Amino acid sequence: MADIYDIVKAAVEMKASDILLVPGEPPTVRISGELRRFTKEHTLDSAQCQEVVYSMLDRKQISEFEDKLELDCSYTFPEVGRFRVNVLRQENGIAAVMRVVNEKIPTPEELGIPPSVVRLTELPRGLVLVTGPTGSGKSTTLASLVEQINGSKSKHIITIEDPIEYCYRNKKSIIDQREVGMHTRSFTSALKHSLRQNPDIILVGEMRDRETIALALAAAETGHLCFSTLHTQDAASTVDRMIDEFPLDAQVKLRAQLSTLLTAVVSQVMLPRKGGGMICAREVMILNSAVATHIREGKIHQLPGVIESGGQFGMISMDQCLALMVGRGEIEIPVAMAKARDPQSLKALLSMRPMSAPASGPAPATPVAAPVPAPAPTPAYKPPPSPSKPA
The missing domain is CATH 3.30.450.90 (Beta-Lactamase)
Structure with missing residues (x-):
């Protein structure tokens, strides 16, 4: 053995x-x-x-x-x-x-996190959600954003995790890491008490129930920047999931809260990288007036269209991201098609975008006993220049 x-x-x-x-x-x-x-x-x-x-x-x-x-x-x-x-x-x-x-927390640049998402770390309040299936890199993305704040701003950050994954060392910020079951009874209990602990930023490992969602929104409403995760596949299903957690008579109020407090939804999926390794594709929804209106009026099904046309605000749909990644030679077309939200839309995007030659061919099959080369850093997606901050 x-x-x-x-x-x-x-x-x-x-x-x-x-x-x-x-x-x-x-x-x-x-x-x-x-x-x-x-x-x-x-x-x-x-x-x-x-x-x-x-x-x-x-x-x-x-x-x-x-x-x-x-x-x-x-x-x-x-x-x-x-x-x-x-x-x-x-x-x-x-x-x-x-x-x-990983012991070392990757930088946003190493993870290819879009600049529009990195800029969210500068906001004084709001709720930022990173969503996706298990293994899509949600914890790593959040850790990278927290470390970005830690190295650049003097903030009090409280993290509530189950379990603690990345360990931070205080730089400009002070970070209190709490593990459910070891330092606190539950996400709900820790989040409730964190509001009395003078935080600037709160990270909740996962929003698992109605009470945690309500407390996270209350924290954002009272001037805190909150980060959390959900196991949803895109922005629209994320909003629907949060609303569905509440009874019908509470949903109008909840939509009003989300329309002002849900600052961004970043939805991720991990894909096989051409040449070996894995790479992350991301859909990004940033709160602006159109997003706020659709959420408030319950027109959640119209959010994908807003995201597709919201490049000037730093938004990008999953299909747009997949097309970019194919164009950069990072993933194969069949891989992109398998994860497309709308395969016909992705086909149209690919037909309009010249395909760049890949840097190298696929890596040969590697036996378990042999080391596998580390993948190269992912180039960051650069949205069109924005004349103003997200509304």
Whole structure:
């Protein structure tokens, strides 16, 4: 049986994004979106898998897991790195999925975060949401924006996470990081009490229920800049999801709040990069008068059209972003088409945009035992120059 330290060390050296520990299987890593198994002699039986997983947990965490049968936590291996760990029980025993968390927080430029999104860090108040499926890089995008503030502004930042992933070091700002289950009972409790802790900026790891949404909006309304995430695929479904959390008699008031406080929605998806690695595509909706009107009047279905025509405000639709990425030689056309919101619209965009030659061909298939080269930094999307800040 391989030692857990050797497993994670090998995974990091191979530039894996995730490690799967499953009874009856060898350790498995995800590289550039593809699963690759260690050799069969490393197969973990049920008892071995439990031993490996429990070696990362303390007594309190083991007790919590055995009570709830689910556990989210983080673990640091000295000289290797930090991991977000989800522990679960399945048919054959105890399993775990480990997400590699980079020690260094990437800059917005390295992540290709649009300048219109980076400028949101300068606002005194509002609610900024980063959305997308699990594994789409939401936490990394938020960490990059928080670190941007940390290095440039004197602010008090409170983060509420489950679990803590990136660890910040105070620079110009003071950052209090709180982990649900360790430093606070729940997102709701921590958010409620954070308003009495004199913050300028609040990061809520995830808005999981009606009360958390209401508290985040209240925080934004009282002069705080709030960041959070939702598991929604685009701006329109994000607004719908938030509204649907509330009873009908409260939805008119909620739409009015969102029309003034929902500063931006950044929706992400991770895609296989041409030549190897992964790259993030983003849809960006920035609050302006048209967005506000449609939200207030309940015309959520019209938001995609506003986003498509809102380039001067720093907005970009997912299909527009995919077309740009194809044009820059970052992704293949079939990859873009598979993630298109409107395939016909994307086809039209691609037909109008000259395709630039890729820098290099696809990377050859790499065996698990060999290192995988790190992907190059993603060029930042540059929207047309804006004559004014978003309305």
